[in-house]
Amino acid sequence: MPKNATAGVENNSQLQLYKKNKLWTKPFILVIIVVSILGIISLFTGVYDIWGQEDGRDMFFITRVPRTVALMLTGAAMAMSGLVMQLITQNRLVEPTTTGTMEWAGLGLLAVYLLFPAPSLVLRMTGAILFSFIGTMVFFLFLRKVKLRSSLIVPIIGLMLGAVISAVSTFMGLFFQMTQIIEGWFVGSFSAVQVGRYEYLWIIIIVTILIFMYASRLTLAGLGEDVATNLGVNYNRLILLANGLIAVAVGIVAAVIGNLPFLGLIVPNIVSMFRGDDLRSNLPWVCVIGMGTITLCDIISRTIIMPFEVPVSLILGTVGAVVFILILLRQRKSRRLR
Structure with a gap:
């Protein structure tokens, strides 16, 4: 191939990579506008008349406002956790719901209630985070013990x-007559x-920043232990860090909101279909679309049965x-075409 043609191909591939990694594109700005509109609708949706009552401004x-902020932070946390878990397990069907992480967080909350009558939110968060980390490591x-690593075996x-x-x-x-706690946790609601x-949900921003800082290394970890180690990445330490960040995000959401199934499955798969598996470039998309998804839900x-409310879970x-x-049907179809 002539040198000019080779240089042209390289320049074209670099241009495509730049366009892919560029954040402030028209589609991304459009997504932000849509999510902002959903946030405004959320602010003015509810049974209480904030315009006609004297204390309407105070209730607002x-x-x-706290509910809408909690929706945004929670959506970003769960979608981001699903993205990281799918990357490091190399499996599209993995997220906190399909790995047992949320169930471990619920067990942590129950353990805190057994040890400390009327525990504070900090204690509940601590128990949920600790048990989430243990469950993710388990x-x-x-x-690691399973040799057959098909796309279905891992979530099973x-x-x-x-x-x-x-x-x-x-x-x-x-046994301890605390079924009400379990039932309340399984019904995730805002x-x-x-x-x-809800203020502890702001910690999720710190988790997001840390994940973005380690995004390149986590992307390498998604290539497998052998490849990541050959490229100079401490694989085991990175997995511990990723599990710790996931546990913090999931534990906070479990303690404040409750169980929110499948959010970490839906959003990362939608983004990966269009943008591939690069964590650094996908993370803003995943966070914003996660915010919009949970706000819409x-x-x-x-509104579906106003004046009553259905749990968002x-x-x-x-x-x-x-x-x-x-997703299962799509993967099955892709295998048939090979």
Whole structure:
């Protein structure tokens, strides 16, 4: 091939890579505008009349603003956790719900309630984070022992572990007469969010910054232990760091909001279909679309049977289950075409 042609191909590939990694593109700005509109709709959606009541302005800042902020932070946290887990496990069907991480967080909350009557939010968060980290590490230890690593085996292992932990939590709840705590945790909802009950969710911003700082190394870890080690990455230490960040994000959400299924599965898969698997360039997209997804589901949950409210976990679970099946069918179709 002539040198001029080779140089042209290289310049073209570099230009395409630059366009892919460029953040402030028209589609990304459009997504931000759509999510901002959803946030405004969330601020003014609800049964309480903030315009006609005397304390409407106070209620707006006590409940509506904290709820919308909590939606945005929670959506970013769960979508980001799913993206990191899918990358380091090399599996599209992995996220906190399909690995048992959320069930471990629920067990941590139950353990805190058993040890400390009427625990504070900090204690609940600590227990959820600690058990989330333990559960994620147990999942990865199981994964290392499994030689057959098909796309279905990995989430099946996680679902089985989650089912076992959920059974343990249910037994402990029945034995110690604390089933109400378990039931309240499984029904993830933002109805109780108000000033003084959501501020710890701001820690998620720190987690996002740390993940962005280690994005390149985490992308290398997604290539496998042997490749990452040959490229100079301390694979085991990086996996510990990733699991720790995931545990913090999931633990905070579990303690403040509750169980939010499939959010970490839907968003990263949608983004990866169009943008590939580069964590650094995909992370802003995943966070923003995660915000929009959960905000839209919460608006539906508040309006579908007004003046009553459906738990947002019900909407997420329904949508997530459909997307989960579609991903399975898509992977099956791609195998047939090979």
